[in-house]
Amino acid sequence: MAHSSLVFNELRLKEELCDAVIRVQNEDFHIHRVILSGYSEYFRSLFTRWSHPTDRVYEILQVSPDIMRVIIEFAYVGSEEVNHQNVEELYIACDFFKVTGLMDACLRFMGEHLSKENCIDIWQLTETFICPxxxxxxxxxxxxxxxxxxxxxxxxxxxxxxxxxxxxxxxxxxxxxxxxxxxxxxxxxxxxxxxxxxxxxxxxxxxxxxxxxxxxxxxxxxxxxxxxxxxxxxxxxxxxxxxxxxxxxxxxxxHPLARPRLPSSILFAIGGWIRNDIAVATNVIEAYDICTDRWVYVTDTQDAPRSNQGAVFLNGSLYCVGGHDGVEPLSSVQRFDLTTHTWHQVAPMKTQRCCVSITVLNGRIYAIGGYDIQSRLSTAECYDPETDQWMEIAPMHERRSQVSCTTFQGKVYICGGYSGKEYLSSAEYYSPETNHWTLIAPMSTSRCGLGVVAFEEQIYAVGGNSGGTRLTSAEAYNPRTNCWHRVTSMQSPRSNFGIEVVDGRLFVIGGFNGFTNISKVESYDVNTGEWSEVRRMGIPRSGLSCCVVSGLTNMADYAAPRDSCLSHTYLDLPV
CATH class of the missing domain: 1.25.40.420 (Serine Threonine Protein Phosphatase 5, Tetratricopeptide repeat)
Known part of the structure; x- marks a missing residue:
């Protein structure tokens, strides 16, 4: 705070050298006209054009004494005394008196504190006062x-x-x-x-x-x-x-009466292998709209095709981490801004990792295990988007590639994979607080290229490769009892597929069935214990990565069209 501001405020409080009085409901505020004129067009006009030079007392009818006190203190010392109780009244007053600085503070406060209790009031207020x-x-x-x-x-x-x-x-x-x-x-x-x-x-x-x-x-x-x-x-x-x-x-x-509303979440399927005989990766992204049961072609403008990468959604962006471009494992990381539809390079991982397992916990991205062309990895690292830096964390007990992980109750769970020597049934979790991995009960089946996801208070391990045989079987881990139990098997065997939870159902997407890449998609209903096929992807692929995005203001950009324009939507694919 400038020294002169402190001096002027001290003079105001002592009522010294003041040349005017603002009177609000019989409460007097002694002020210096030049100070208020510097912060308010209204008061500048009041003092110079709308009153006589000899006037000293100005009665204000539009506000309460408490609101006027906040406005005056802002003019003198820059104090932004904005709270839930006064913000709407204060904003209206600031708009009337043209105190733009404090008005902006009110808008920031309302935007940061939108709630189910005040959102309608704020919507109506900003319609009246035109704050788009x-x-x-x-x-x-x-x-x-x-x-x-x-x-x-x-x-x-x-x-x-x-x-x-x-x-x-x-x-x-x-x-x-x-x-x-x-x-x-x-x-x-x-x-x-x-x-x-x-x-x-x-x-x-x-x-x-x-x-x-x-x-x-x-x-x-x-x-x-x-x-x-x-x-x-x-x-x-x-x-x-x-x-x-x-x-x-x-x-x-x-039809307007049958037109589905936009989904709260959309499932993204990213990259992967599109050939069985040679390593040909794709950069195509498809999005699944659960409300219409349709896949939408999103983009193929990613810098380079890749497969066996990890993908996560964080802070409005889609991150693609590591993977393989058909030539070598990658350490690069790309961020797709879902609002602007643009790709950005961010800091690369410290280690090349294909067949890597990726998840988000507490605003950070974790990259675990994988393959660096020389060996399967037990190492892991995490990325902080605020600093754009990767940091190594404690290594796992096992080397694991072609593996999957998930988060549950503040921990990262990883299950199965391939160590370079054997297919694994072991599982462990990572605690960020202690930077330590803890082994848990092993799965009943060794699984490589499996899908792992937290669903309905349990950790599900689905499908995979048990040593040449692609699996349909699935099992679930109860963290409270440290026990695994069998659940209903999928309809189609698959490994190296995508797995996510959307709208209360577990989805498995694409993969390799032992003979060819598939586009088949199934969903699991925990209430009925049944799997059912849903609309297939447009492109059969394995080694793809999936993630779920939500909370976007432009969700329509990634959903199936709600009008008769069918472009970019795979409407003719069989279930």
Missing amino acids: TLNSDAFHFIVQHFTEVCASSEFLKLSVQQLLKLIETDQLLAKDERTVFEAILRWIDHSPEERTTYISRILPNIRLALMTPDYFMKKVRNNKMVMCNIECQDTVKTAETLLNDGIVSSLGIY
């Missing part, structure tokens, strides 16, 4: 947390125009359209005399044909408010036709 960036952020927060937000009292304050803007967007995340419909009924019941008439405008924006037939018939078609509205009946008949004809599963997804 924060308004967009607040809107995105609402639609991303719609299930919780629609249960709040603030939701009931929305205007019909604001409500329509929310429910018509594909970005709205709700467990199902039943949630949306019931939120609408709650909003109407808050003021039925005024809002009942809006039902004909609202209903066409609910994806009625995505509801279960039973719920649609009992809760929507037979709703008294809907039955009494002729326009609603036309909408209901159209939805009923879509449901009865089964059009939703094909091109019916482009």
